[in-house]
């Protein structure tokens with residue numbers, strides 16, 4: 001199925017020309033998709049287009065939406081988790097996280113995930129496939145429609161490893177930026193880190209976007225290689241010191257600060273000796289550490305660190321000269337928090 005969503009204004013103008021229409025018809029489709037963000041996602045609804053043009057587009061299999069609504073869950077803190085179906089009957093989840101000034105969309109980049117991080121519900125189900133640009137963008141439009149406000153920030157922290165879907169990731173960032181008018185600086189790409197892919201990310205960003213202004217967040221979760229391999233089995237292919245070196249190169253290449261996500265797990269990585277080790281690892285490095293409270297899932301034994309341990313850890317990093325903050329989990333009561341997204345509807 002061909003989709004009009006994800007196309008640039010130029011591409012839609014060319015499409016109109018190919019159908020014997022004036023280029024402004026392409027601009028009308030563009031406006032309808034990106035400016036009006038209509039809830040009724042149907043080519044018939046683009047009433048400014050001549051009927052026969054609409055019919056031809058439909059006959060040729062064009063659509064303006066990719067996903068369909070399956071279920072939603074609203075957490076006590078206003079966080080909304082959406083379960084959406086793809087055209088081939090797979091399910092994905094995405095989350096809208098509101099504050100007074102922002103609406104952050106946490107997007108999935110794959111159906112499932114092959115990385116099998118031990119703390120994560122998504123990884124338990126393996127990878128089905130990567131998502132297309134239109135499927136990534138449609139998650140944003142669904143969140144906006146359900147929450148009745150515009151998305152202001154994007155985090156690729158939902159299901160999947162974004163760097164394993166790098167072309168569609170970057171093409172969707174192009175569209176989020178140019179078509180949905182969300183600045184690249186308000187977009188965060190989170191990765192568990194794959195060998196050679198950090199370099200490739202900056203190279204491909206310059207190729208596809210002309211620059212690289214989004215934030216790169218590395219799911220580090222450990223202060224040494226051994227602990228990291230215990231939490232993230234795929235880490236055995238990529239030494240933690242090499243990750244740090246590649247991140248330093250990313251900063252030299254792009255001028256963008258890197259942030260490190262650090263999930264606090266009782267007795268595993270949350271002692272003061274780990275804080276010191278992490279400080280040494282990141283010493284002299286322009287970066288930011290984000291401490292995250294672990295969100296319990298049924299299948300694993302990890303326990304969330306106490307608030308006291310978290311505060312001690314945070315102070316130690318700060319005293320060691322590391323910029324650090326603590327990210328509170330949102331949407332916990334509806335399993336909409338970090339590491340809790342799944343493909344099946346039964347886990348609410």
Ligand code: SF4
Pocket residue numbers: 113114115116117120121122123124158159160161192339
């Ligand atoms: S944490 Fe991210 S990379 Fe790891 S299994 Fe879950 S979705 Fe995949």
